[in-house]
Amino acid sequence: MEKPSGTKEKIVETARSLFAEKGYKSTTTAEIARGAGFSEGTIYRHFNSKKELLMECVIPVLQKIVDSTEHYLEHYPNQEEDLRSLVIKMLEMRLQLFQENYQTFRIIFSELLFSEDMLKHYMEFIINQEEKISGMISQIEATEEIKRTRNYMLFGMGQVMAIWMYLNFMKWSKADGMEFSHEMLNISQETFLPDMADYFLYGIAGVSEEEKIKFTRGEG
Amino acid sequence: MEKPSGTKEKIVETARSLFAEKGYKSTTTAEIARGAGFSEGTIYRHFNSKKELLMECVIPVLQKIVDSTEHYLEHYPNQEEDLRSLVIKMLEMRLQLFQENYQTFRIIFSELLFSEDMLKHYMEFIINQEEKISGMISQIEATEEIKRTRNYMLFGMGQVMAIWMYLNFMKWSKADGMEFSHEMLNISQETFLPDMADYFLYGIAGVSEEEKIKFTRGEG
Amino acid sequence: MEKPSGTKEKIVETARSLFAEKGYKSTTTAEIARGAGFSEGTIYRHFNSKKELLMECVIPVLQKIVDSTEHYLEHYPNQEEDLRSLVIKMLEMRLQLFQENYQTFRIIFSELLFSEDMLKHYMEFIINQEEKISGMISQIEATEEIKRTRNYMLFGMGQVMAIWMYLNFMKWSKADGMEFSHEMLNISQETFLPDMADYFLYGIAGVSEEEKIKFTRGEG
Amino acid sequence: MEKPSGTKEKIVETARSLFAEKGYKSTTTAEIARGAGFSEGTIYRHFNSKKELLMECVIPVLQKIVDSTEHYLEHYPNQEEDLRSLVIKMLEMRLQLFQENYQTFRIIFSELLFSEDMLKHYMEFIINQEEKISGMISQIEATEEIKRTRNYMLFGMGQVMAIWMYLNFMKWSKADGMEFSHEMLNISQETFLPDMADYFLYGIAGVSEEEKIKFTRGEG
DNA sequence: CATGAATGAGTGTTCATTCAT
DNA sequence: CATGAATGAACACTCATTCAT
Numbered sequence A, B, C, D: 001m002e003k004p005s006g007t008k009e010k011i012v013e014t015a016r017s018l019f020a021e022k023g024y025k026s027t028t029t030a031e032i033a034r035g036a037g038f039s040e041g042t043i044y045r046h047f048n049s050k051k052e053l054l055m056e057c058v059i060p061v062l063q064k065i066v067d068s069t070e071h072y073l074e075h076y077p078n079q080e081e082d083l084r085s086l087v088i089k090m091l092e093m094r095l096q097l098f099q100e101n102y103q104t105f106r107i108i109f110s111e112l113l114f115s116e117d118m119l120k121h122y123m124e125f126i127i128n129q130e131e132k133i134s135g136m137i138s139q140i141e142a143t144e145e146i147k148r149t150r151n152y153m154l155f156g157m158g159q160v161m162a163i164w165m166y167l168n169f170m171k172w173s174k175a176d177g178m179e180f181s182h183e184m185l186n187i188s189q190e191t192f193l194p195d196m197a198d199y200f201l202y203g204i205a206g207v208s209e210e211e212k213i214k215f216t217r218g219e220g
Numbered sequence E: 001c002a003t004g005a006a007t008g009a010g011t012g013t014t015c016a017t018t019c020a021t
Numbered sequence F: 001c002a003t004g005a006a007t008g009a010a011c012a013c014t015c016a017t018t019c020a021t
Helices: A007-022 A029-036 A040-046 A050-075 A083-100 A102-111 A116-141 A152-174 A192-202 A209-219 B007-022 B029-036 B040-046 B050-075 B083-100 B102-111 B116-141 B152-174 B192-202 B209-219 C007-022 C029-036 C040-046 C050-075 C083-100 C102-111 C116-141 C152-174 C192-202 C209-219 D007-022 D029-036 D040-046 D050-075 D083-100 D102-111 D116-141 D152-174 D192-202 D209-219
Strands: none
Touching (some): A029 A040, A050 A116, A152 B192, B007 B040, B007 B102, B029 B040, B050 B116, B083 B102, B083 B116, B152 B192, C050 C102, C083 C102, C083 C116, C083 C152, C102 C116, C102 C152, C116 C152, C152 C192, C152 D192, D007 D029, D007 D040, D007 D102, D050 D102, D050 D116, D083 D152, D102 D116, D102 D152, D116 D152
């Protein structure tokens, strides 16, 4: 099906890397051409415009994620797992997603605010993802473990953004000239995922299942 | 001391509005000048560069917020209030902040990834804000109501981003041509703030104070 | 090796002509583009900056002269010629140089005072030329015909500037609106070169070889 | 007659200094105003245009020189002096002129080629000066000491240019970053003026008065 | 007399896009 | 398929000049 020349792929790869690093507007087609080892004209043989090239850097990645999530979620909830392990797995998956597609998400988050196209594609992606999750959630909800679901989506997206920020702090603290580190922000890298899971499940003041049991027992 | 002509202010206002709407790179100095009702040359009498004008759109606002937060937090924790009311107030304050300075934060969040300057200024701001909050938090922590503090900052920032997203969804759903609404995203506008407070305090599965008491009592 | 399109050459030619006529600063890239029959963007495909274009108008010409002088001087001193003929030839060569590269030297002499780059390139050129001449001079010096060599270089450069001025006076006196002519300046065009040679050899009061012989003989 | 405020003078002084250093085109009225300690508007209260200010930097200086030369030449030729001393005095006067009005002459020589106005004023100046000199010369000519007068003016101007170059070499060799020095150019600072006088009188090969006498005597 | 904010035409330079080869 | 020269509209920024105060 695919042309074996790989020209288009090379261009997209280079463009994605540059868009992520410098931003869409600040990246020139000349830079992309140079980076990909082709001439500027070649870009326009494969893409009608710079904008189209931008979308081509993003959409297939989102689709790939959609597909792989499908597969991922099909297998997991079947297993006998407690809720906390499930949440950790879910957060882990999100972190991995961001890590593996860091450039793509940098592009998305920076273009989102100014490109209706980008916004639409990203919202579709989010809604697709959330539908899957909420399916899972409602199953668990039935077990009465989950106490709150109203406005859940915004809360969930906040958690996801926390993961995104975590990843960026890691990258920044490795970069030169940055004065703030994760120590400064009181971020413990080792316990990040289970901690986030606990916040997700019990907030800053909630009582965990074990504690609830303890409370109950203790009173007996 | 200052000339009351207001030229500089007019330019900053226009620039902020345009930067927020279209992005820094996509806004031309010509547009700003036209929008402000001055000639392009006038911009450069007041600012050395477009970049300087950008920072002028952002820094004073952040500073203003820093100052007002100082004042805000000084008064609240003294009052006899339960934790939940306090958290709601805090989230309310954040939402109000984003609402009142929507343009400024749009600029910040879009430039953050590509401008070291912007990142530094915003990190300073965040750290300043978090220090104040965490001061408040640690007071409460002593009352043993708060169970989790490790990696708190990232969690807190996730909450803030949830508020930011909420605000954006509200704006988008009012905008033309947007196909998704808050209903579609299962967002209940009426209960948003208390819901977020509950998530913040007890997560999706945590037991609230009242429930805890109920549990405890019920067992007796 | 080179593309025969000649675009670069056309641009350089036009730029040289305009720089010479109006000065570097007073010539706009738009004028150059228009004059060369290209768009402004084309200039910047071939040159990184206006400054680079300026240097490209000058350096190859100087190099060409350096090369051709090499060749010129290799052949002449071998011939049996008296000093006066040699000096006339040399001055002739200088005049020809200025005539053939009039625009280039106008640019050099006008930019010299304000551009360190230009100064350095021109000094290298001068020193290169003077080394060749002084080699010739020292050969002749051995014949005891030459009486003075200290500070020779400044004197020689003064002579060269006299030739440069002569050329300019010729151009000016042909131009419209100029009130002074070469008659007014007591310049005889017909005898200019031999006269300059005599000044160079014997100054305003020196006795020429023939006269010296005459004096010597006459006393006998 | 003159306003005692000195504003105009301060502006002219500053402008002359800047025009000389950076060139007319590269100097902005804003710089001049700042340097003079006035506002830009003030410049235009005293001068109709930047061009007028330029001419004001030059013309009075030339006039002052014309006047002082008048006085200078009135007194000298009367004295009993040999031709060589007279020539040295003349060259000395030229060097002093250039030194004392270095900035002015830098401006003249750099604007000459592109400004008809400047050229006219400078030519008038030169012709005025040359008339005085040639008056002096023709007196001496009668004594039969001077052998060559045809095309004298160009030769004389060449000498003047040699002096101008000498002065510039001195300045450049003191400046930072200049790789060439007067040693490199074989310039002996100590004997410069008498050497130039000898070149002026006897060229590189001419016999000087003493030598002529020696020749004559020697034969006896 | 002095100011300095404002101007607007223009400055060198950039860049997405086109097209003949 | 690929090229890269050419475009031209736009870009951030400059500057001599004006004028209300």
